[in-house]
Amino acid sequence: MMSWLPENISAHGGEIDFLFTFIYYITSVTFFLVAACMVAFLILYRQKPGVQATYTHGNKTIEIIWTVIPAIILIVILFLSQASWAKLKVNPPTNPDVRLEVIGKQFNWIVIYPGPDGKFGTKDDVRLDNQVNIPINKMVLISMRAEDVIHSFFIPNARVKQDIVPGRLTQVWFKPIKTGKYEIPCAELCGTGHSGMKGELIVHSEESYTAFLTKLYAKKSS
Amino acid sequence: MSDSATATVGHDHHEASFISTYVFSTDHKMIAKQFFWFALVMMILGGGLALMFRWQLAWPETSVWGFGWLSDENEFMPTGIIGPDIYNMMITMHATIMVFFVIMPMFSGAFSNFLIPLMIGARDMAFPFLNMLSFWVAALAGVIMLAGFFVEGGHAAAGWTAYAPLSIKEEFTGVGAGQTLWALSIFVLTISGLMGSVNYITTVINMRTKGMTWFRMPTTVWALFVVAILSLLALPILGAAGVLLIFDRVFETAFFDPQKGGQPLLWQHLFWYFGHPEVYILILPAMGVTSDILSVFSRKPIFGYRAMVYAIIAIAFIGWAVWGHHMFQSGMNPRLGQAFMTTTMLIAIPSAIKTFNWLGTLWKGSIQFTVPMLHALAFVSMFVIGGLSGIFMASNTVDIFIHDTYFIVAHIHYVLFGGSIFGLFAGVTFWFPKMFGRMMNDSLGRVHFWITFIGFNIIFFPMHILGIGGHMRRIYNPMQYDFLKDFEPFNVAITLGALMLGMGQIIFAMNIFGSLWKLNFNWFRTAARVVSSYLSAFIAYKFVAFYLEGLTNPTPASFGGRMFAGIIGLAVFVWIYRYLSKKMGEIGETAPQNPWKANTLEWVAPVIPPHGNFGPTLPVVHRGPYEYSLPGEEDDWAPQTKPLSEEAASASH
Numbered sequence: 098m099m100s101w102l103p104e105n106i107s108a109h110g111g112e113i114d115f116l117f118t119f120i121y122y123i124t125s126v127t128f129f130l131v132a133a134c135m136v137a138f139l140i141l142y143r144q145k146p147g148v149q150a151t152y153t154h155g156n157k158t159i160e161i162i163w164t165v166i167p168a169i170i171l172i173v174i175l176f177l178s179q180a181s182w183a184k185l186k187v188n189p190p191t192n193p194d195v196r197l198e199v200i201g202k203q204f205n206w207i208v209i210y211p212g213p214d215g216k217f218g219t220k221d222d223v224r225l226d227n228q229v230n231i232p233i234n235k236m237v238l239i240s241m242r243a244e245d246v247i248h249s250f251f252i253p254n255a256r257v258k259q260d261i262v263p264g265r266l267t268q269v270w271f272k273p274i275k276t277g278k279y280e281i282p283c284a285e286l287c288g289t290g291h292s293g294m295k296g297e298l299i300v301h302s303e304e305s306y307t308a309f310l311t312k313l314y315a316k317k318s319s
Numbered sequence: 320m321s322d323s324a325t326a327t328v329g330h331d332h333h334e335a336s337f338i339s340t341y342v343f344s345t346d347h348k349m350i351a352k353q354f355f356w357f358a359l360v361m362m363i364l365g366g367g368l369a370l371m372f373r374w375q376l377a378w379p380e381t382s383v384w385g386f387g388w389l390s391d392e393n394e395f396m397p398t399g400i401i402g403p404d405i406y407n408m409m410i411t412m413h414a415t416i417m418v419f420f421v422i423m424p425m426f427s428g429a430f431s432n433f434l435i436p437l438m439i440g441a442r443d444m445a446f447p448f449l450n451m452l453s454f455w456v457a458a459l460a461g462v463i464m465l466a467g468f469f470v471e472g473g474h475a476a477a478g479w480t481a482y483a484p485l486s487i488k489e490e491f492t493g494v495g496a497g498q499t500l501w502a503l504s505i506f507v508l509t510i511s512g513l514m515g516s517v518n519y520i521t522t523v524i525n526m527r528t529k530g531m532t533w534f535r536m537p538t539t540v541w542a543l544f545v546v547a548i549l550s551l552l553a554l555p556i557l558g559a560a561g562v563l564l565i566f567d568r569v570f571e572t573a574f575f576d577p578q579k580g581g582q583p584l585l586w587q588h589l590f591w592y593f594g595h596p597e598v599y600i601l602i603l604p605a606m607g608v609t610s611d612i613l614s615v616f617s618r619k620p621i622f623g624y625r626a627m628v629y630a631i632i633a634i635a636f637i638g639w640a641v642w643g644h645h646m647f648q649s650g651m652n653p654r655l656g657q658a659f660m661t662t663t664m665l666i667a668i669p670s671a672i673k674t675f676n677w678l679g680t681l682w683k684g685s686i687q688f689t690v691p692m693l694h695a696l697a698f699v700s701m702f703v704i705g706g707l708s709g710i711f712m713a714s715n716t717v718d719i720f721i722h723d724t725y726f727i728v729a730h731i732h733y734v735l736f737g738g739s740i741f742g743l744f745a746g747v748t749f750w751f752p753k754m755f756g757r758m759m760n761d762s763l764g765r766v767h768f769w770i771t772f773i774g775f776n777i778i779f780f781p782m783h784i785l786g787i788g789g790h791m792r793r794i795y796n797p798m799q800y801d802f803l804k805d806f807e808p809f810n811v812a813i814t815l816g817a818l819m820l821g822m823g824q825i826i827f828a829m830n831i832f833g834s835l836w837k838l839n840f841n842w843f844r845t846a847a848r849v850v851s852s853y854l855s856a857f858i859a860y861k862f863v864a865f866y867l868e869g870l871t872n873p874t875p876a877s878f879g880g881r882m883f884a885g886i887i888g889l890a891v892f893v894w895i896y897r898y899l900s901k902k903m904g905e906i907g908e909t910a911p912q913n914p915w916k917a918n919t920l921e922w923v924a925p926v927i928p929p930h931g932n933f934g935p936t937l938p939v940v941h942r943g944p945y946e947y948s949l950p951g952e953e954d955d956w957a958p959q960t961k962p963l964s965e966e967a968a969s970a971s972h
């Protein structure tokens with residue numbers, strides 16, 4: 098089933114996929130054990146003439162065993178998740194290679210490039226609708242705001258998702274490790290045009306990224 | 320507490336008019352039936368909406384089957400095509416209706432009302448008048464909710480979670496009065512829920528009959544009692560949030576409006592602080608019912624009765640501290656994500672305990688595969704899947720990817736349909752004889768069960784796969800996305816499954832009404848056989864044809880494919896028809912005193928309990944509810960009212 102995951106193109110994506118797969122195996126084993134017991138019991142202990150059910154109210158030891166074992170497994174999952182969560186969502190990179198801003202707005206992503214000066218809010222900023230261009234192998238930090246309602250910035254291939262809330266700044270960061278074009282759907286119901294609200298992520302090679310920026314900024318200044 | 324044994328037998332016995340018997344009744348059993356029909360009617364509406372929007376997902380932007388005749392000026396569905404606005408409205412109303420107007424009224428209305436007094440040996444609720452009000456206030460909420468469909472701008476379309484600011488301004492969705500009526504209806508419904516829960520709590524605490532100690536109560540009563548406490552504490556939060564939403568919409572206050580300094584996330588916190596306890600309000604009753612039914616039909620005490628009760632209580636407590644797991648990606652401080660993941664893991668433990676104890680109950684039993692038992696077994700197995708998928712999302716890291724995808728939709732439905740609705744079917748088929756004095760037909764029940772069970776899994780299992788593929792929930796047309804193109808066959812299969820499931824419920828309806836009115840005429844029996852076999856055959860045909868023809872529309876199936884599918888369909892028809900001809904027996908048999916040979920008190924009451932439930936004296940309880948196959952007893956069951964023999968007294972506890 099896990100082979101249905103879209104191809105991963107970000108450095109941290111492996112961590113999410115690993116945890117996903119890890120939980121997948123644990124839960125599958127649990128499910129098959131429970132299902133096997135259940136089917137076995139249904140067959141073995143179906144009503145038969147002359148056979149009575151065994152009178153028992155349960156057993157303390159076994160109660161404790163099946164409380165403790167799931168608890169241990171859950172604690173393991175908890176700790177594995179926390180390490181990744183801190184990295185992916187709690188501590189943004191202090192020195193990202195590329196910074197972008199995104200404004201979510203019914204029903205577009207407006208992407209703001211900082212311009213040659215590298216600063217936002219200056220005159221040389223460039224806005225593109227629905228196009229995120231970034232270079233490969235560089236840490237990208239995207240700061241996001243919403244103009245109207247809540248949207249959710251989702252890049253399935255990059256294993257990134259973050260709601261964008263009006264009146265609040267949220268951020269995502271990731272490092273792409275594969276060039277290509279990928280979709281950026283909105284994942285939070287945001288009105289009539291929610292379905293179909295999508296942008297494009299273009300991961301450039303180093304050269305093509307420089308070329309892209311030059312062209313973008315040249316167009317602006319002319 | 321046992322005063323009630325001597326208390327009023329002599330309820331006022333002046334001539335009951337039609338109005339006081341059927342409309343403004345204060346008898347808990349009649350009120351239960353009112354809630355029962357209310358929930359069933361709403362279920363038809365909620366299910367119908369689902370079938371329509373499923374059509375859109377499988378065959379986007381084509382006329383819904385049966386609606387092609389609509390003109391292109393039709394407001395809702397021009398030429399029978401569902402537009403994105405109407406789609407959003409449909410998913411919103413489907414969930415709203417199923418959660419608030421089907422499962423809640425059924426469990427916290429019908430089951431609580433019907434079962435609590437009968438199972439604890441009381442003559443009625445503590446506050447019968449309040450009880451009556453509780454139903455009529457719920458009915459009012461229902462009317463307000465339905466009215467929303469007819470106002471300008473259509474009904475609410477911001478999802479059942481009504482996230483602000485989408486839900487607070489008309490300009491964002493084009494929905495005007497609909498969303499306000501939605502919030503108003505929810506507010507009114509919470510008042511009804513409060514009246515109910517005060518009543519149930521008081522009744523359970525004060526009106527248990529002599530000998531009915533806390534730990535002799537059936538788990539059903541335990542669950543309904545705990546749910547009443549949860550409702551009492553959780554519903555006011557929802558009610559308050561609903562009022563704030565109305566204020567923001569109508570009086571332009573700024574609780575949730577960021578442009579005026581309000582906080583969109585405040586709505587989410589309020590909603591989910593109610594919302595997570597709410598999901599337990601929806602499932603705990605089904606868990607209680609399942610425990611009881613498993614015990615009856617395994618002819619064996621519940622394994623770990625106390626552990627089961629403590630697990631219910633633990634879930635109710637921890638349930639207050641996990642709401643943030645719905646908000647991992649919402650923009651709240653991500654550090655909270657760690658705290659909420661911890662509590663969420665904690666709450667999975669009692670769920671695991673319950674599952675293992677259900678297995679323990681089956682172990683070395685003497686299992687009878689009756690229709691209620693089939694539904695209860697379905698509950699257990701489907702709840703396992705739903706609980707396990709919960710673990711994925713409970714990991715905040717994995718949730719980054721699967722949040723707001725079909726994985727969540729799969730989870731919801733494995734717990735709410737696989738859980739609550741199968742629990743509901745189990746309960747209805749189990750207590751139907753008590754409610755209406757007639758048995759439901761067994762073989763029709765089996766056909767209905769299998770269609771529902773198979774259909775359910777065809778619909779909801781593939782949704783896990785869609786979710787893994789990144790398929791967002793609440794999107795109108797998946798074909799707008801390149802990365803989702805490969806998933807079209809799943810969407811088609813799911814919709815066919817939904818058709819199957821929906822049609823299966825026709826059999827359920829025939830069974831209910833046939834049994835209720837004792838429709839034993841030849842024409843009805845034949846109709847029931849033909850309809851059941853035809854529906855099964857039709858679905859088999861559709862699936863085979865679909866499977867053979869490379870899975871996607873619009874290419875019609877080839878002649879050979881249709882022939883093959885037709886043969887399979889015909890075989891299914893003959894098979895079901897013959898099965899029913901042989902096995903159907905009488906429809907609407909009069910129920911015996913205790914059809915399932917169960918121990919609990921409701922089966923000691925007369926077949927159709929009169930006003931006041933029990934005869935001149937209330938039953939006295941001598942033992943726990945699960946003394947099945949007790950060594951030293953002649954029968955393999957022993958009603959709670961039966962005094963213990965000495966031998967048995969030493970063996971039981």
Ligand code: HEM
Nearest residue numbers: 598602644645667670706709710712713722723727731734
């Ligand atoms: C083992 C126990 C469970 C765990 C660990 C669990 C975990 C979760 C998590 C983490 C979410 C949020 C996912 C997201 O939006 O990204 C969720 C959603 C949900 N859960 Fe559970 N859950 C459990 C049991 C249940 C039960 C018993 C019910 C209901 C009877 C339930 C009903 C729901 C519903 C309705 C939602 C989705 C609400 C929405 O966004 O529309 N869950 N669950």
Ligand SMILES: [Cu+2]
Nearest residue numbers: 283285287291
């Ligand atoms: Cu959106």
Ligand SMILES: [Cu+2]
Nearest residue numbers: 595642644645
């Ligand atoms: Cu929850």
